[in-house]
Each structure stands twice: as C-alpha cells, then as structure tokens.
Amino acid sequence: GELVAIKEFLNPSAKVSLSRSTLVKMKQLRDMQHNNVNTILGACIQKDRIRLVTLYCTKGSLQDVLENDNIKLDNSFKLSIATDIARGLHYIHGSPILFHGNLKSSNVVIDSRWVCKLTDFGGFHVKFVSANGEAGEYAEYSKLLWTAPEHLRGNKLGSVKGDIYSYGMILQEIILRGLPFCTTNYTPKGLIQIIDMVIARVDPPFRPQIPDGECSDDMLRLMQKCWRHDPLSRPTTQVIQKKLVAMNNGRSINIMDNMLKMMEKYANDLEDLVADRTRELNEEKKKTDELLYRMLPRIVAEQLKKGQTVTAESFEQVTIFFSDIVGFTALAASSTPLQVVSLLNDLYTCFDNVADMYDVYKVETIGDAYMVVSGLPIRNGNRHAGEVATFALDLLHCVRNFQIPHIPGKQLQLRIGLHSGPCVAGVVGLKMPRYCLFGDTVNYASRMESSGLGISLR
Incomplete structure (x- = not known):
C-alpha cells in the first residue's frame, strides 16, 4: 500500500455528476507529472462533497518546517527550497492549468527526500469550499497575505503574475521563517489594515520589511521584483530560476546535494564533538587515576582496574x-x-x-x-x-x-x-x-x- 493525503471540498451543487468542464479540469490535474508538483491520484465524488487524493508527503508543509525551530536551514538549503518552488511553478505556468492560483507556504509540501512539491492548485479553492477550512474573520484575512493586489481588488481566480507575487511572499517566509509581514506585529484589526495598504496604490507600495543582513542583496532585489505593484513588471519563472542559479555561483541547485552536504557537515561536526567528548573523558579519567594512585600503589591500582585479584x-x-x-x-x-x-x-x-x-x-x-x-x-x-x-x-x-x-x-x-x-x-x-x-x-x-x-x- 501507499500513504495518500485526502482533501475534502464541499459540493455546492449537491450533484453526484460534475459538469464536463470540471471533469476536463480534473483530467488535466491528473495528467500533471513533475518532480516539484504533488501528483493527484484521483477523486472521490459524493453528493455533498468531493475528495481529492494526492501523494502523502511525510515532512508536512513548508509552513510547518519553517515554524519548527528544531529544523536548521542554512542559506544553501533555503536556496534549494526556493528553486524547487520556482521549478514547480514554471511547470504549472506551461501546462493547461496555466497558473496555481492559491500559492502559499501551506500549499507547498515536502516529501521524505526533502523535495518541495506544489499542491492545491487548479482553482478548486474558488469553485468549491474546503470542508475543513479555518473559521473566523482573522483566518479569512490571513489567507489573503499571499494574494496579489490586483486579485484583492476583484479577480479571485488568480493569474500567472499573481503567482509571482505569491512566490515573493514565500521567499520572505523562507528568509525570515515567519508569515508574510511577520516583522509587523498585527492584530486581527491590524491585519485588515495591512490588506488595505497592499491594495492601495501608494508609492512605494506597502510590502514586508526585511531586516539588514537577513539575506543577500540579490535575494532582496528578487523579492522586491516579485512584489511589484504592476503585474507586467514582475519577472517570469524562467528569469527567477536564472537568478537563483546565479546566487549559487552558477551551479545547479539540488536539494539532495545540499542534504548530503549538510549530512557531511553534521558528520564532521559529530566527529569533532566525539573528539571533544573523548578528550574530556580522558582528562576526567586522568583525574580519577591520579586520585586512585594516591590511595593505592600504582601497580596495585592497575590490577584492580583490570578486574584482577590482588594477592x-x-x-x-x-x-x-x-x-x-x-x-x-x-x-x-x-x-x-x-x-x-x-x-x-x-x-x-x-x-x-x-x-x-x-x-x-x-x-x-x-x-x-x-x-x-x-x-x-x-x-x-x-x-x-x-x-x-x-x-x-x-x-x-x-x-x-x-x-x-x-x-x-x-x-x-x-x-x-x-x-x-x-x-x-x-x-x-x-x-x-x-x-x-x-x-x-x-x-x-x-x-x-x-x-x-x-x-x-x-
């Protein structure tokens, strides 16, 4: 057997049979195969709800990983995560689906090999209501933190350029390991004000603040380009991937390579730690031996240490x-x-x-x-x-x-x-x-x- 993840959507039409356009959309989703896109295995349709079946990713969502302080992420690892998301987004933008439409850190899942995969794409969040969605005004407004200004004003379905804006917000999450605008301490009422300021056509536009030294200048400029108020001035996924490779000194970015480097570094650190502990143990052993030699003759103490009977x-x-x-x-x-x-x-x-x-x-x-x-x-x-x-x-x-x-x-x-x-x-x-x-x-x-x-x- 194989572990799977199931996401439920309410079916407002309350019909067991779906429209032809919806079935075509589901067929397109089923046909999407990419290393950075979570595969949709199928769907279970009932009268009042639809269940999408996808591959289960053991590491959870990117949001879970970023909020876990026990997981250490160096710059190479963060760059690998950003590259995986860009690759998956590039594939979606070239597919019949055209755009993700709901890109955020909770919709990026990570498998056992630490490969990031995009999920919950295809517009189902618009046509159908999630059966286990969060309730409350704060929860509803917090979902909008990744949404581009042009979609906050009207078109909720999404677009290619809207995905790029959302990608920029995820870059901020990866760098600061916090939700969008995490450097702003906002309340539920303050969250509404943030959304209003993002929508407003101010110059410069209201965007998250990145403290000095948190990332390279190249990464900061890439985020700012993704956040631009004018959708047409935002970079494409192809340009984003080239920028990320340039940040890695022109080398191809592979998360498994980074994992191996981290494991090698961990092994080296572990060897150093073992060497330090061994040295400390030897020092304590010397102190113990010196104390023992003060109590008994050295030749007698050595026999006792070996478990021998002293006649x-x-x-x-x-x-x-x-x-x-x-x-x-x-x-x-x-x-x-x-x-x-x-x-x-x-x-x-x-x-x-x-x-x-x-x-x-x-x-x-x-x-x-x-x-x-x-x-x-x-x-x-x-x-x-x-x-x-x-x-x-x-x-x-x-x-x-x-x-x-x-x-x-x-x-x-x-x-x-x-x-x-x-x-x-x-x-x-x-x-x-x-x-x-x-x-x-x-x-x-x-x-x-x-x-x-x-x-x-x-």
Whole structure:
C-alpha cells in the first residue's frame, strides 16, 4: 500500500455528476507529472462533497518546517527550497492549468527526500469550499497575505503574475521563517489594515520589511521584483530560476546535494564533538587515576582496574616508618575540631611534600600517626633503610620550622620509630580497599616510635 493525503471540498451543487468542464479540469490535474508538483491520484465524488487524493508527503508543509525551530536551514538549503518552488511553478505556468492560483507556504509540501512539491492548485479553492477550512474573520484575512493586489481588488481566480507575487511572499517566509509581514506585529484589526495598504496604490507600495543582513542583496532585489505593484513588471519563472542559479555561483541547485552536504557537515561536526567528548573523558579519567594512585600503589591500582585479584605479596627486606605528635591528646583537647583538622592537614601536607622527594610509599595516617614504607610495592634493593632514615631527618627539620596556626608560640614535637625486616603487603576489603602491611616488622616499628622521645627517632 501507499500513504495518500485526502482533501475534502464541499459540493455546492449537491450533484453526484460534475459538469464536463470540471471533469476536463480534473483530467488535466491528473495528467500533471513533475518532480516539484504533488501528483493527484484521483477523486472521490459524493453528493455533498468531493475528495481529492494526492501523494502523502511525510515532512508536512513548508509552513510547518519553517515554524519548527528544531529544523536548521542554512542559506544553501533555503536556496534549494526556493528553486524547487520556482521549478514547480514554471511547470504549472506551461501546462493547461496555466497558473496555481492559491500559492502559499501551506500549499507547498515536502516529501521524505526533502523535495518541495506544489499542491492545491487548479482553482478548486474558488469553485468549491474546503470542508475543513479555518473559521473566523482573522483566518479569512490571513489567507489573503499571499494574494496579489490586483486579485484583492476583484479577480479571485488568480493569474500567472499573481503567482509571482505569491512566490515573493514565500521567499520572505523562507528568509525570515515567519508569515508574510511577520516583522509587523498585527492584530486581527491590524491585519485588515495591512490588506488595505497592499491594495492601495501608494508609492512605494506597502510590502514586508526585511531586516539588514537577513539575506543577500540579490535575494532582496528578487523579492522586491516579485512584489511589484504592476503585474507586467514582475519577472517570469524562467528569469527567477536564472537568478537563483546565479546566487549559487552558477551551479545547479539540488536539494539532495545540499542534504548530503549538510549530512557531511553534521558528520564532521559529530566527529569533532566525539573528539571533544573523548578528550574530556580522558582528562576526567586522568583525574580519577591520579586520585586512585594516591590511595593505592600504582601497580596495585592497575590490577584492580583490570578486574584482577590482588594477592598478598611477601617482601624480604623493607623499612617501615611510624611517627606521632608528642602531647597530641592534650593539644586536641584545648582546640576545636576544626582547628585540629586544619593543623593535621597543614602538617601532613608538609610531610607529603617531603615524601615526594624520596623512594617511600605513604601507607596511611591514623589521627596524628603517620606511616610510610620503602622497599615495597616496588623493591629497591638495600636502599630502603637509607631512604626512610633521610626522610625521617628531613621531617624533623620541617617540624622545627612548623607553626601551629591557632597556637603560634607552641613548638610541635615529633616522635619517630623505624625498623627494617620482612613484611607482607596486600589489599584488604572490597569497599574502600586499603593497602595494608602485616608482620613483626610493623609491630617493631610501632613500638620503636611509641617508646621514643620527642624530636628524635629510634
């Protein structure tokens, strides 16, 4: 099956059989075949109404497309639409129908390939009344915005030159993406005044205003020629097509070519967008990795990222460092919690900066206790003891120069314990996994620290 569109007209004569002239007209409409004219497949005649059957165009009318802000139309696309309409109008003007007679954006439909097709031509809107027409004075006057002045005064049937005037109004719609005279904020009463001013023989004639920069000078001049008050001075469809080709630098205008260009541009923009998003993703991944490497050794973190199980590992020789602050309990009791947090943050930031200069790994901090190790997770031969001892001496020097923010005159005293020996290290837990050390070496280092003196190391 094939989707079709049906438009109903009331049959004022209330006769099932139509006159010979009407049947001839319908035969002429049926015989019209052009890429930019919507094909009439047939008609269904009943006593009180006539139904015209045409091909269904999936994109709706040009008016629908222009009013949809989600559909982006560049200048090439607008030029293609204008060219399609001019081609269809040129075909109609050379056919037995002679003219469209009801040209406006709602009577230009767009198929799935974005080809514009003229519809509702042949004078049926004059001889028969639309069965689903809009009601109200405003709706009736709004239909006249596309009508040429000479037809507003009398002949409502239409003419070739009347179509050219209507085409100029559609060009304004394409450029501004609004109804004719859309730059004039008119009410229903104001709409009547607009129609009266269009009819009036004033110089210059009353026409839509195009803001500067909305279109090229060539397009503006073409619209103004189509709007001329004297019908004989308006251009023909052949001249219009030549002007449009000239605006495209002499190249033939094809809406499918423009669609392909738009798709290519969209693909390129999409590639750029994907590249930008990928770069942002990589930057965020780096930040995440850096945070993870601060919590776990790099080699362990890489294993966890790959989904591998991290097994505990034995190290024959490492050196473990413990330190705490002498009199920290009394200091904390005389300080607020925020002051304690600020103190420890400043102190451990200082310790971390020193640790970055040595081959040591910070294991954890618990309260005022600070623990590091050298020789794991990456073995460093016999250098582990020297690395930790030199690190400890540097910390003692830093503490001597450290000022407690809320007690400037008080001197911190750091107690340090070291021990070298074997150790087992592994990741403990699934939620917030920790890299922990086990063995007698850990216990010995802790006891060396707890039994030591302030501003010294054992």
